[in-house]
Amino acid sequence: MLGYLAGGVLLAAGTLPLIPRSILALIPVAIAANIVIGQVVGTITPIPLYLDSIGTVMIGVLAGPAAGAFTGIISNLIWGVTLSPSVIAFSSGAAFIGAAAGWAARLGAFRTPWFAVIAGALAGIPAGALGAPVAAYVFGGGLGSGTGGVVAVLQAAGLEMLNATLAQSLFSDIIDKALIFALAYVIVRTLPRRIRDRYPFTDHSRARSSRAAVRVG
Incomplete structure (x- = not known):
């Protein structure tokens, strides 16, 4: 585990210089949201989801890929x-996931709810593929009460550990990230204009009519 910790610290250190200073005050709030929601969902509820990256995705949408990646890493380390x-x-x-949220926002995925959902689902595929080998070989399957149950059912149906964990991870991550990206879309839309204007990166997420109005104004 120390190796993972050291790697995470190095990743965080590498992204820190790229983060807009205006977002630094919000990152602790995002981290707290990730941990509280993720801990509750992972240990108490039986649903096979995580919901532990809403803060990470929000920072990615507000400030770009580097800020999103940094928030995701620091959340997990803390x-x-x-x-x-x-x-x-x-x-x-x-x-x-944090970087993917920033990339998706830059491409305009958060201008409409359906594009946000699609972007989240697509981001869930590599996210699930990244997590499955770790869950299978390091921890012996799903770690949460809900995800672990899905892995157990798939193994009982005849799948090997890695295949069962990969199937569960892809299923859970696709749905999980689609929901989180959709929620991020709603949150961005409900933020007061004066707050959004503090983070120029959110210009990528404005509806086209709003962007045109800003140019005309």
């Missing part, structure tokens, strides 16, 4: 050191 050491091993996946 969460792992304080509550659940196993999540440290999934820091690379958390970084990818």
